[in-house]
Amino acid sequence: MAKIKVYVTPKHGVLDPQGKTVEAALHTMGYKNVSNVHIGKYIELEGPENKIDEMCKKILSNPIIEDYRYEVTE
Amino acid sequence: MAKIKVYVTPKHGVLDPQGKTVEAALHTMGYKNVSNVHIGKYIELEGPENKIDEMCKKILSNPIIEDYRYEVTE
Structure with a gap:
């Protein structure tokens, strides 16, 4: 059996509320110049x-x- | 600003209920020889x-x- 890594990301144009929330939180914490935060799954x-x-x-x-x-790694 | 990809995974030894659930679902759907499913975040x-x-x-x-x-990509 192969070792496989899967990356799942929200499609462009689809709302990414989790990403928006984390981006807002980073701004609030003082990391003002963070942008384009997108959150997906890593399996x-x-x-x-x-x-x-x-x-x-x-x-x-x-x-x-x-x-x-x-990605198939082994 | 750099483009950065962050991978967050459950620590080894920590319960991963989401991974267990997906593994069980894959088995139920007939993918019997799938194992070691771990689910994390990709940012x-x-x-x-x-x-x-x-x-x-x-x-x-x-x-x-x-x-x-x-990983810093750019």
Whole structure:
């Protein structure tokens, strides 16, 4: 089984309330020049490389509002 | 300002209920040979490189239960 890292991010143009909230919090804490904060998911798993695309579409991401990409490391 | 990618993962030995749930769901859906599912956060932002470590400790991660690492890309 391969070690796989999956990155799931909100699609561009889709609201990212979590990112906005963290950005506002960083500004409040004095980190004024932080911008474009986007928050997604990072998933590590061991599994079959030939099924990962299917798993990403079916359960690891919501393809309507999220993009995903993955890296096979071993 | 640099473009920075931050990866936040549950520490080894800390319970990862989200990972366990997704692993169980994958098994239920027929992906039997998936294991070691761990779920963390993936954060993209633009900001000052010299402050990123501080931001990770103070707000982007919970250092008691999570590890973080980051990459500066530009």
